[in-house]
Amino acid sequence: NRRIPGAFIQQLKNGRWHVMQRVAGKNRYPIDVVKIPxxxxxxxxxxxxxxxxxxxxxxxxxxxxxxxxxxxxxxx
Structure with missing residues (x-):
């Protein structure tokens, strides 16, 4: 189990779930998809x-x- 600071779960229109994270330094879209190996x-x-x-x-x-x-x- 691992916690990601500033992360949240979002369900997309196609039904898939993504873990998103707020990223400092990005101007236009300050969110990024978290990649879990x-x-x-x-x-x-x-x-x-x-x-x-x-x-x-x-x-x-x-x-x-x-x-x-x-x-x-x-x-x-």
């Missing part, structure tokens, strides 16, 4: 969870896919 945390979380997900969910998903394929072949 997400690549490293997302990659780390993905690598930590991929083996567990593969071990727990893959056999079940393959079983469902095989049953579906068998149902399709038997119906012919």
């Amino acid at each position: 997400m690549a490293v945390p997302l990659t780390t979380a993905f690598k930590q969870n991929i083996e567990r997900i593969r071990r727990e969910r893959l056999p079940k998903e393959l079983g469902y896919a095989l049953q579906h394929q068998l149902r399709m072949v038997i119906k012919r």
Whole structure:
């Protein structure tokens, strides 16, 4: 959790949410979009969870896919 001084949340017309920050020194538009680096945390979380997900969910998903394929072949 991190706090950004002078920041606020704004919902755009297209429905997206942006974190905006008031910036001193900008004359015309003293607001800027806050850029939060997400690549490293997302990659780390993905690598930590991929083996567990593969071990727990893959056999079940393959079983469902095989049953579906068998149902399709038997119906012919």
